[in-house]
Amino acid sequence: MTYRLTQYAHGGGCACKIPPGELEDVVRGLTGAAPRNPVGELLVGLDDGDDAAAVRIDGGSGGGVALIATTDFFTPVVDDPYDWGRIAATNALSDVYAMGGRPVVAVNLLGWPREVLPFELVSEVLRGGLDVCGAAGCHLAGGHSVDDPEPKYGLAVTGVADPNRLLRNDAGKPGVPLSLTKPLGVGVLNSRHKNTGETFPEAIAVMTTLNADAAQAAVDAGVECATDITGFGLLGHLHKLARASGVTAVIDSAAVPYIDGAREALAQGYVSGGTRRNLGWVAPHVDLTVVDEDEALLLADAQTSGGLLIAGEIPGAPVIGELVPRGEHTIVVR
Structure with missing residues (x-):
């Protein structure tokens, strides 16, 4: 059976x-x-x-x-x-x-x-x-x-x-770039899998890739601030980082990487309740005026075993934004 x-x-x-x-x-x-x-x-x-x-x-x-x-x-x-x-x-x-x-x-x-x-x-x-x-x-x-x-x-x-080289979510500083070590989209693809039984090998590969090398690269580069992207989505975890650090994060939505098929799964309605709750929680703190609801949902997509969001740069990780002095919002999406 x-x-x-x-x-x-x-x-x-x-x-x-x-x-x-x-x-x-x-x-x-x-x-x-x-x-x-x-x-x-x-x-x-x-x-x-x-x-x-x-x-x-x-x-x-x-x-x-x-x-x-x-x-x-x-x-x-x-x-x-x-x-x-x-x-x-x-x-x-x-x-x-x-x-x-x-x-x-x-x-x-x-x-x-x-x-x-x-x-x-x-x-x-x-x-x-x-x-x-x-x-x-x-x-x-x-x-x-x-x-x-x-x-x-x-x-x-x-x-x-090393207690003197911890990566913390309250150590972000203005003027520092933000890098993301894994693509987003796991949440909508997992929702599609649950509903249809279709399998998505790339999503499984993302979820089973250890963040060990990325963490070591961050420590070696002198990075002080990082978090991982899991159930609260990119927007949720970034909001917590920016709030704790007393800064605003500016995200370039066009620079955020996604797993192949994620946008198609979103268009077909495979959005978890957790993702919608994520977006509802962060919406009062995020300037989303330049993106539509679909893009906002992808940015809030509840990830499982996602990548590291690093306040700094490491090899192979795309830069998706930067930290700036605290403004009206904790996150501004462009």
Whole structure:
């Protein structure tokens, strides 16, 4: 029997995230409560909604190592269990890379409808995650599972970085270019896949490409500010970066790269609810007067395992805009 995993979940991939506005309401007020006798110094926490938490350990006077902690999991974004495992693991590791770090060890997070879907599929999901961690030089050791009405998979990841060379979303400065390391369009293509069963190899290739090389190139280039583009779309994640950095981002819409077929999928109506919620959230903060709704939806498209958005330039990544002094909006699209 052939199982279409995407049919066993209400959403798919990072498009099933809790909407950013609702999430910010939930976590508001949860910052500033320091633990008693902490082992290390918190460098990055909840304050600006960065990609991961970072704690300095084993060193004083600005030295030591930054321990990076993150987690990510989601419902099936593709029907193939091995590919889903690879995509989910690549996505979870991305938050470590987005902070300029290297993943060291991960554990599996698995929810499975054990009376609905066979365990043979679970083995393929976990094999996909293991293969990605192996390619990343990251140990994958154990994890946790629950009997769940919907299948869910991801990782909790611990990484390390130089505490003085972290990539943060609050370190953007006016006059710096913005580069994007992967094309957009994954969200609309995944929605089309879920609805039609058509497969899109280029989208899978994008979602299973590690951000390791891009992160290292950014650190080597002296970049200080970056984030990765996932469920809140380019506009959502860029809005958070610009807001945290106290700048305005100017985007050249003609320079933003897209996966082949993304515009066709959009024209046929394959837009997730997550993408529409993204656009609704950022619209009051973004000047979109020169683009139509279709272009705005693509810029807000909920990505799964997307690329890095870097405040700086690295080889092979197109420049899609720049940071300028803060104006009326956090983002201006041209």
